[in-house]
Amino acid sequence: MMPQETTTSFEEPLALLTACHDKVRRFAGLSLMLDIHIAQKGNDEEAREAARSVLRYFDLAAPLHHADEEEDLFPALHALDDPKLKCSLDKLQAEHAELAVLWQAVRPWLEAIAQNGLPVRPIELDAFASRYPAHADREEAEVYGAASLLSATELSKIGTRMCQRRMVKP
Numbered sequence: 001m002m003p004q005e006t007t008t009s010f011e012e013p014l015a016l017l018t019a020c021h022d023k024v025r026r027f028a029g030l031s032l033m034l035d036i037h038i039a040q041k042g043n044d045e046e047a048r049e050a051a052r053s054v055l056r057y058f059d060l061a062a063p064l065h066h067a068d069e070e071e072d073l074f075p076a077l078h079a080l081d082d083p084k085l086k087c088s089l090d091k092l093q094a095e096h097a098e099l100a101v102l103w104q105a106v107r108p109w110l111e112a113i114a115q116n117g118l119p120v121r122p123i124e125l126d127a128f129a130s131r132y133p134a135h136a137d138r139e140e141a142e143v144y145g146a147a148s149l150l151s152a153t154e155l156s157k158i159g160t161r162m163c164q165r166r167m168v169k170p
Helices: 013-041 045-078 083-114 125-142 144-149 152-165
Strands: none
Touching: 013 045, 013 083, 013 125, 013 144, 013 152, 045 083, 045 144, 045 152, 083 125, 125 144
């Protein structure tokens, strides 16, 4: 039931952000697979490990990813002064807050599963599992391509900040 890992480098910040989106898709999908698994097999060790994995990703990596975008990539793209791009960036940034609300609704369910409980399925689970990947798709389609207009120096700065945010030596 566990998703496969991918590796990328901070020297290629857009590749890293896209790899994060791949993980968003996998872990959001895993939350739905977990719901089916529990209905069919109950809360076994495989379910608990899957719940811990989803928790780990959305508690640790997703907030860093949002910070990468909100603090570095989006401001750099805003500076390109393209009205359509700015509109997309503003909408996508607002969606981060909406996704955080969905995460907080789903999180207790996953925590209970991880602790061997049998909680009631949150009504927000389907929205969480569909909206997070849809958001990633929109970011890639509407704004990530514009990053090719950024200088190599700007992209390097973004990658360095991403690395620093995670306290990893470049």
